Amino acid sequence: MTQLSEPIRRPYPEVHPETGRFFMNLALNLAEDAALNEEVPAGAVLFDPSTGQILAQERNQVLALNDPTAHAEILAIRAAAKAVGNYRLTGMAMAVTIEPCPMCLMAAIHARLGVVCYGAPEPKWGAAGSLIDLQSLSGLNHRLTVTGGILAEPCARLLKDFFRVRRIKKTDH
Numbered sequence: 766m767t768q769l770s771e772p773i774r775r776p777y778p779e780v781h782p783e784t785g786r787f788f789m790n791l792a793l794n795l796a797e798d799a800a801l802n803e804e805v806p807a808g809a810v811l812f813d814p815s816t817g818q819i820l821a822q823e824r825n826q827v828l829a830l831n832d833p834t835a836h837a838e839i840l841a842i843r844a845a846a847k848a849v850g851n852y853r854l855t856g857m858a859m860a861v862t863i864e865p866c867p868m869c870l871m872a873a874i875h876a877r878l879g880v881v882c883y884g885a886p887e888p889k890w891g892a893a894g895s896l897i898d899l900q901s902l903s904g905l906n907h908r909l910t911v912t913g914g915i916l917a918e919p920c921a922r923l924l925k926d927f928f929r930v931r932r933i934k935k936t937d938h
């Protein structure tokens with residue numbers, strides 16, 4: 766008799782670099798829109814990596830919604846799940862301008878996304894290795910393929926400029 770064992774889980778393939786850059790550019794536009802609205806510039810695009818279909822595109826809206834959980838990724842996951850009528854988004858991909866925080870990366874795991882690609886690392890909050898490496902926790906029953914550094918320079922610059930302008934505004938009375 767064959768032994769029942771854990772099925773072998775293969776990691777989801779990374780999205781093609783060109784595909785990653787294409788969706789990251791869209792996410793960057795959303796992040797710019799966030800900055801124009803005084804929100805920390807982060808944008809996220811959720812898409813089907815096999816067809817290229819966009820399921821949701823959102824930007825950070827914590828101020829506008831008075832909601833500390835209204836990060837771009839959370840809003841994109843909510844919108845995409847609603848759009849497809851399923852709380853699981855198995856194998857879908859998300860491009861996000863900044864390394865996701867623990868809340869957002871865990872939401873991506875809950876949603877069963879296959880791939881998360883991000884732009885700039887986020888030393889303070891990043892959960893893909895900067896603050897913590899969430900996926901190194903044992904016992905997680907789903908693993909994402911996470912790729913960083915896609916259009917990292919413009920993603921980081923947008924964030925840096927945003928905080929520099931905010932500091933100037935704060936001191937300029």
Ligand SMILES: [Zn+2]
Nearest residue numbers: 836865866869
């Ligand atoms: Zn987040």
